Amino acid sequence: MITRKETLECDLxxxxxxxxxxxxxxxxxxxxxxxxxxxxxNTRRSxxxxxxxxxxxxxxxxxxxxxxxxxxxxQYAQEFKGGKDRDYVYAYLKESYxxxxxxxxxxxxxxxxxxxxxxxxxxxGVQGMYLKYxxxxxxxxxxxxxLKAGAKIMNRMPYTDLILNxxxxxxxxxxxxxxxxxxxxQLVRAxxxxxxxxxSTLMNGSTTMGWMFNLIGCPACTGVSTASAYxxxxxxxxxxxxxxxxxxxxxxxxxxxxxxxxxxxxxxIDGNPSGPFLxxxxxxxxxxxxDIFPQVFRMNNEKGVPIFMNCSEDTDFDLDYMIWAxxxxxxxxxxxxxxxxxxxxxxxxxxxxYKKGGGGGKGVGIDANADTSTTVPGxxxxxxxxxxxxxxxxxxxxxxxxxxKTVAEYVKGREFEDIEDNEVVNKSIELFNTLLxxxxxxxxxxxxxxxxxxxxxxxxxxGSGIRSEALFRTGLEHMARLEKKLKTLHCANNHEFMRxxxxxxxxxxxxLCMTSSRSRKETRGAHKRADYPFTDPKYDGMLVTxxxxxxxxxxxxxxxxx
Amino acid sequence: xxxxxxxxxxxxxxxxxxVCPMDCFGEAEQxxxxxxxxxxxxxxxxxxxxxxxxxxxxxxxIRVPMPLNMVFVDAPKKG
Numbered sequence: 001m002i003t004r005k006e007t008l009e010c011d012l013x014x015x016x017x018x019x020x021x022x023x024x025x026x027x028x029x030x031x032x033x034x035x036x037x038x039x040x041x042n043t044r045r046s047x048x049x050x051x052x053x054x055x056x057x058x059x060x061x062x063x064x065x066x067x068x069x070x071x072x073x074x075q076y077a078q079e080f081k082g083g084k085d086r087d088y089v090y091a092y093l094k095e096s097y098x099x100x101x102x103x104x105x106x107x108x109x110x111x112x113x114x115x116x117x118x119x120x121x122x123x124x125g126v127q128g129m130y131l132k133y134x135x136x137x138x139x140x141x142x143x144x145x146x147l148k149a150g151a152k153i154m155n156r157m158p159y160t161d162l163i164l165n166x167x168x169x170x171x172x173x174x175x176x177x178x179x180x181x182x183x184x185x186q187l188v189r190a191x192x193x194x195x196x197x198x199x200s201t202l203m204n205g206s207t208t209m210g211w212m213f214n215l216i217g218c219p220a221c222t223g224v225s226t227a228s229a230y231x232x233x234x235x236x237x238x239x240x241x242x243x244x245x246x247x248x249x250x251x252x253x254x255x256x257x258x259x260x261x262x263x264x265x266x267x268x269i270d271g272n273p274s275g276p277f278l279x280x281x282x283x284x285x286x287x288x289x290x291d292i293f294p295q296v297f298r299m300n301n302e303k304g305v306p307i308f309m310n311c312s313e314d315t316d317f318d319l320d321y322m323i324w325a326x327x328x329x330x331x332x333x334x335x336x337x338x339x340x341x342x343x344x345x346x347x348x349x350x351x352x353x354y355k356k357g358g359g360g361g362k363g364v365g366i367d368a369n370a371d372t373s374t375t376v377p378g379x380x381x382x383x384x385x386x387x388x389x390x391x392x393x394x395x396x397x398x399x400x401x402x403x404x405k406t407v408a409e410y411v412k413g414r415e416f417e418d419i420e421d422n423e424v425v426n427k428s429i430e431l432f433n434t435l436l437x438x439x440x441x442x443x444x445x446x447x448x449x450x451x452x453x454x455x456x457x458x459x460x461x462x463g464s465g466i467r468s469e470a471l472f473r474t475g476l477e478h479m480a481r482l483e484k485k486l487k488t489l490h491c492a493n494n495h496e497f498m499r500x501x502x503x504x505x506x507x508x509x510x511x512l513c514m515t516s517s518r519s520r521k522e523t524r525g526a527h528k529r530a531d532y533p534f535t536d537p538k539y540d541g542m543l544v545t546x547x548x549x550x551x552x553x554x555x556x557x558x559x560x561x562x
Numbered sequence: 563x564x565x566x567x568x569x570x571x572x573x574x575x576x577x578x579x580x581v582c583p584m585d586c587f588g589e590a591e592q593x594x595x596x597x598x599x600x601x602x603x604x605x606x607x608x609x610x611x612x613x614x615x616x617x618x619x620x621x622x623x624i625r626v627p628m629p630l631n632m633v634f635v636d637a638p639k640k641g
Contacts, residue, residue, distance in 0.1 A: 045581040045612035208629040256609040271638035312637035332611035337626040348634040
């Protein structure tokens with residue numbers, strides 16, 4: 001039987017100590033709340049911001065003018081093609097200047113060259129929206145700031161489920177402590193819970209299926225956000241947006257990191273530019289072709305044309321700038337590998353492609369209001385845990401700040417409630433005991449068998465380019481049969497126990513994405529239905545939702561917030 | 563993938579074990595009782611480079627596996 005540790009108590013439990021979670025922890029602790037961060041790995045290097053990120057989306061008044069001016073830039077950059085709630089985006093953009101200044105005070109160089117530097121991901125002659133900064137040590141520095149503010153960080157303690165009272169309000173959460181020789185149950189009594197564990201990176205397979213953790217985003221983000229919020233009755237949004245390819249581009253087979261600060265021209269093998277925006281490399285812009293037309297890779301591949309990042313015409317300054325920036329965007333391993341292989345920026349060019357897998361950052365998850373609250377009282381959602389959120393360190397940190405403010409108000413006057421005798425707790429312990437008691441031999445499946453099965457199902461019945469009722473029905477039947485086998489997964493140690501829980505949430509998230517996509521009976525963007533080939537105006541300005549009602553998934557839609 | 567620990571340089575401080583977001587590393591014990599880090603789950607490395615950045619002895623590097631090696635080609639000759 002799994003051991004049960006003494007229940008912990010805090011005003012605010014933050015599930016996931018990535019950038020959003022740590023910013024929320026810093027701000028909530030500074031506001032006087034008693035805060036616990038439950039982190040699966042170690043907040044010093046956990047999550048997709050582990051060793052830096054590709055820019056920080058933020059609004060700096062002295063650079064951008066009014067917030068409305070910044071909004072227009074976003075529209076012009078076609079960043080919002082998929083549609084985002086305007087109130088949600090505004091709420092965190094309003095916080096971004098303050099967050100950037102605070103990051104400087106934590107020791108993160110936000111102006112490494114003296115002034116605000118908005119380079120990359122932009123057309124020539126247009127004001128940039130993404131701040132270039134030195135992020136390689138952002139996580140250790142945010143961790144330090146959170147501890148200084150008084151937040152308690154519990155590493156190697158993944159969150160697994162929410163605990164609600166009879167009124168449907170959050171009163172705590174189930175976590176698992178993996179610090180000992182065997183896993184232990186750690187219940188946390190809390191007045192509010194912020195989920196900041198990001199989306200599910202593992203439900204869609206990598207370009208290199210045999211190396212499943214070769215992904216753009218952190219493979220430890222496996223959908224506990226979406227799955228646990230669904231189990232607690234929260235409304236989810238944009239799950240139909242789950243696609244096999246992330247929309248991000250970068251090294252074709254080496255998938256850690258995205259386009260980042262590659263300074264060069266996107267060309268074919270003969271050096272002909274693939275896009276219309278640049279004639280020579282531009283360190284201030286990068287090649288914006290793949291931001292605006294991510295389909296440039298598919299269009300060319302269908303013609304038998306591979307695409308490359310060609311830096312052979314870069315100046316010395318271009319190269320120095322790019323190599324400095326790539327390290328701060330978490331691409332240190334890419335640079336080391338290229339060096340080991342004898343790569344020369346002047347003589348060679350790197351093959352680029354659309355990334356597959358790791359696409360939890362595309363906006364697939366909890367439906368969050370502009371103040372980060374959800375349809376479940378006491379549950380708040382940050383960063384890409386929200387289906388209507390945006391990917392990146394900036395949105396993560398700024399929604400973290402918004403969440404901390406909202407929670408500080410929410411918890412006022414609330415009392416702690418008993419969480420020990422609760423159905424969720426009993427069910428969780430039953431599941432943990434089952435997993436721990438399954439025979440560790442060839443008679444039962446491993447966690448990675450389960451993940452591979454989910455990825456194959458997602459690819460063949462949802463991700464291969466065409467969708468239909470018959471494909472969804474077939475895929476969901478396969479998924480239901482796989483789901484029954486999840487309780488037979490075996491684990492030989494804490495590590496495998498953690499991976500088994502991840503496999504369970506990965507399958508649940510994949511199933512919900514398929515269910516939600518099935519309900520969207522039209523063709524729009526990457527959602528191509530063979531049985532509904534036309535775009536239906538009834539979905540214009542609408543987002544597709546999914547919620548558990550009386551034990552069943554119920555699809556719906558809501559207007560995008562203006 | 564996998565991370566490589568240079569045993570000559572490693573001081574056994576366990577920083578890599580602590581920080582790896584994918585839990586690739588673990589602790590092992592020498593017969594005389596001294597602890598040292600080992601790579602338990604090499605296939606689960608994400609190439610984030612956290613271990614390389616944080617190792618105070620510069621003892622960790624990353625070998626990128628063959629399926630990820632098809633990275634570059636010759637650039638066209640100029641002129």
